[in-house]
Amino acid sequence: MNPSNENELTLAVLERLEGATDPRFAQIMASLIKHLHAFLRDVDLKPDEWMNGIQFLTAVGQACTDKRQEFILLSDTLGASMMVVMLDQARALAQGRTGAKATEATEATVQGPYYWEGAPEQPLGANIAEGVAGEPTFYSGRITDTSGKPLQGALLDIWSGDGEGNYDMQIEGAEMAARARIRTDEQGRYWYWSIQPSYYPVPVDGPVGRMLGGMGRHPNRPGHIHMMVSAPGHVPVTTHLFVANSPYIDSDAVFGVRPSLIVDYEKHPAGKAPDGRVMDQPYWSAHYDFCLAPRQA
Amino acid sequence: MNPSNENELTLAVLERLEGATDPRFAQIMASLIKHLHAFLRDVDLKPDEWMNGIQFLTAVGQACTDKRQEFILLSDTLGASMMVVMLDQARALAQGRTGAKATEATEATVQGPYYWEGAPEQPLGANIAEGVAGEPTFYSGRITDTSGKPLQGALLDIWSGDGEGNYDMQIEGAEMAARARIRTDEQGRYWYWSIQPSYYPVPVDGPVGRMLGGMGRHPNRPGHIHMMVSAPGHVPVTTHLFVANSPYIDSDAVFGVRPSLIVDYEKHPAGKAPDGRVMDQPYWSAHYDFCLAPRQA
Numbered sequence: 001m002n003p004s005n006e007n008e009l010t011l012a013v014l015e016r017l018e019g020a021t022d023p024r025f026a027q028i029m030a031s032l033i034k035h036l037h038a039f040l041r042d043v044d045l046k047p048d049e050w051m052n053g054i055q056f057l058t059a060v061g062q063a064c065t066d067k068r069q070e071f072i073l074l075s076d077t078l079g080a081s082m083m084v085v086m087l088d089q090a091r092a093l094a095q096g097r098t099g100a101k102a103t104e105a106t107e108a109t110v111q112g113p114y115y116w117e118g119a120p121e122q123p124l125g126a127n128i129a130e131g132v133a134g135e136p137t138f139y140s141g142r143i144t145d146t147s148g149k150p151l152q153g154a155l156l157d158i159w160s161g162d163g164e165g166n167y168d169m170q171i172e173g174a175e176m177a178a179r180a181r182i183r184t185d186e187q188g189r190y191w192y193w194s195i196q197p198s199y200y201p202v203p204v205d206g207p208v209g210r211m212l213g214g215m216g217r218h219p220n221r222p223g224h225i226h227m228m229v230s231a232p233g234h235v236p237v238t239t240h241l242f243v244a245n246s247p248y249i250d251s252d253a254v255f256g257v258r259p260s261l262i263v264d265y266e267k268h269p270a271g272k273a274p275d276g277r278v279m280d281q282p283y284w285s286a287h288y289d290f291c292l293a294p295r296q297a
Numbered sequence: 298m299n300p301s302n303e304n305e306l307t308l309a310v311l312e313r314l315e316g317a318t319d320p321r322f323a324q325i326m327a328s329l330i331k332h333l334h335a336f337l338r339d340v341d342l343k344p345d346e347w348m349n350g351i352q353f354l355t356a357v358g359q360a361c362t363d364k365r366q367e368f369i370l371l372s373d374t375l376g377a378s379m380m381v382v383m384l385d386q387a388r389a390l391a392q393g394r395t396g397a398k399a400t401e402a403t404e405a406t407v408q409g410p411y412y413w414e415g416a417p418e419q420p421l422g423a424n425i426a427e428g429v430a431g432e433p434t435f436y437s438g439r440i441t442d443t444s445g446k447p448l449q450g451a452l453l454d455i456w457s458g459d460g461e462g463n464y465d466m467q468i469e470g471a472e473m474a475a476r477a478r479i480r481t482d483e484q485g486r487y488w489y490w491s492i493q494p495s496y497y498p499v500p501v502d503g504p505v506g507r508m509l510g511g512m513g514r515h516p517n518r519p520g521h522i523h524m525m526v527s528a529p530g531h532v533p534v535t536t537h538l539f540v541a542n543s544p545y546i547d548s549d550a551v552f553g554v555r556p557s558l559i560v561d562y563e564k565h566p567a568g569k570a571p572d573g574r575v576m577d578q579p580y581w582s583a584h585y586d587f588c589l590a591p592r593q594a
Contacts (some may be wrong), residue, residue, distance in 0.1 A: 002554040013376035019513020035332040050381045061358005079310035216316020257299040
């Protein structure tokens with residue numbers, strides 16, 4: 001079919017998917033084509049605006065290196081990554097659902113670019129941020145299933161930036177810091193020491209930074225500590241805990257904050273901490289209970 | 298606002314446009330965000346599919362050089378470029394409309410990557426494809442306004458590939474060929490000689506070629522000759538004439554064919570041509586009348 005108007009053009013492009021052998025690919029491309037065409041028509045995109053878009057996307061692609069993924073940053077800052085996370089968790093919980101409580105599983109958020117596989121296993125109570133800049137914080141809580149049953153030996157794979165907003169990975173040749181894998185005790189409890197992470201900006205020296213500027217947006221993420229939480233037979237979750245009183249807590253540049261993941265950091269004077277450690281300086285504590293949905297057999 | 302579900306996520310991203318100083322940019326980004334999020338939800342995009350998309354877009358960006366624009370090729374093959382052309386012409390005609398006949402102006406199509414500014418001015422009747430491979434063709438017609446009034450001195454800026462599907466620009470160091478600027482006579486008539494252009498494939502050695510493969514699509518454009526048609530006081534048009542009997546006439550890889558732009562090429566034996574030229578070999582003729590809408594004062 002040769003299209004003589006805008007509606008026929010969209011139909012003609014869709015029609016050309018008839019030869020696709022992978023039905024899922026055809027489904028994805030059909031939806032993409034419909035939304036792309038609808039977007040162009042909704043805004044009545046002009047040729048110079050289209051060319052700006054072409055040049056922007058080209059610059060995003062060319063800013064990508066083996067150390068930088070500007071398209072993921074674009075996806076993050078447009079909320080697309082977080083949407084994929086939400087959809088993925090909903091799908092996983094629907095598949096793993098064994099009862100009405102499955103929706104109470106700990107909510108997921110974006111993984112971000114700073115995960116480093118193979119963090120050291122540490123015992124309960126360890127300070128996983130020895131020598132890392134930042135105010136000491138005692139982290140504790142429990143990991144249970146959605147019926148409230150404690151999960152012994154559940155794994156917390158933890159990582160964060162430091163108290164000044166820098167990740168180990170951002171420093172050329174740096175060793176792992178503020179990262180550990182910790183397992184719960186027989187009562188599903190975990191506790192460890194780290195620092196209170198600071199807010200920090202996403203990279204703004206590329207095209208996505210210029211886009212944020214045009215939108216009048218700041219590039220910052222509020223302070224947060226990442227964890228992947230898993231236990232055999234349960235749906236794992238990749239999430240963060242967010243520092244409640246952090247700047248930008250209501251305007252995360254990548255839309256990763258969910259109300260259920262915001263944690264109050266409580267300040268304490270120097271002295272004996274809950275785990276018996278004697279602190280010679282003030283410290284913080286943060287308490288959070290994780291909840292994993294059983295996986296369907 | 299921190300989103301606790303998919304709907305709120307879209308609203309949160311839109312809300313973050315409040316600081317944009319350019320209202321048109323904010324309008325475009327708001328529509329883009331809505332359609333992007335709706336697309337992700339419509340297809341329930343999975344994390345590995347999202348990553349495939351990220352890697353595809355990155356590869357498209359990295360395939361771009363000063364000689365190749367893979368993002369324009371992507372836009373072309375998804376019908377987005379043609380949509381922008383249709384919207385642009387509709388807007389230009391709406392602005393230039395002086396009467397009910399404005400909709401009969403010659404229809405536009407994509408410009409493509411092979412325009413080369415500064416083609417030589419040639420007299421009426423010239424052979425603009427001297428030495429170019431392909432079967433000789435006599436092109437003729439008139440340029441009028443939408444009320445049928447002939448436009449004297451209207452400009453046809455013409456370019457095409459050759460009879461084997463190659464453009465001069467594709468050959469390193471080549472000189473201009475099969476390009477000319479020709480002006481109508483006092484009766485609005487034009488005539489010149491060139492060749493009958495062949496179909497040819499868009500570049501398929503990059504990520505867009507792989508996408509077309511996945512869609513089960515061929516990469517070919519049917520034979521066509523490009524022209525920009527203009528006259529003072531009238532809305533110019535960038536268009537093609539398509540060879541009616543060309544392979545792929547019903548499945549242009551970039552969706553540029555419009556029914557009104559398909560032209561019958563008539564075959565003639567060797568002998569005296571309509572302009573008096575004596576041909577010692579068979580030749581073709583193609584006749585097309587262009588129509589330009591007056592521009593509003």
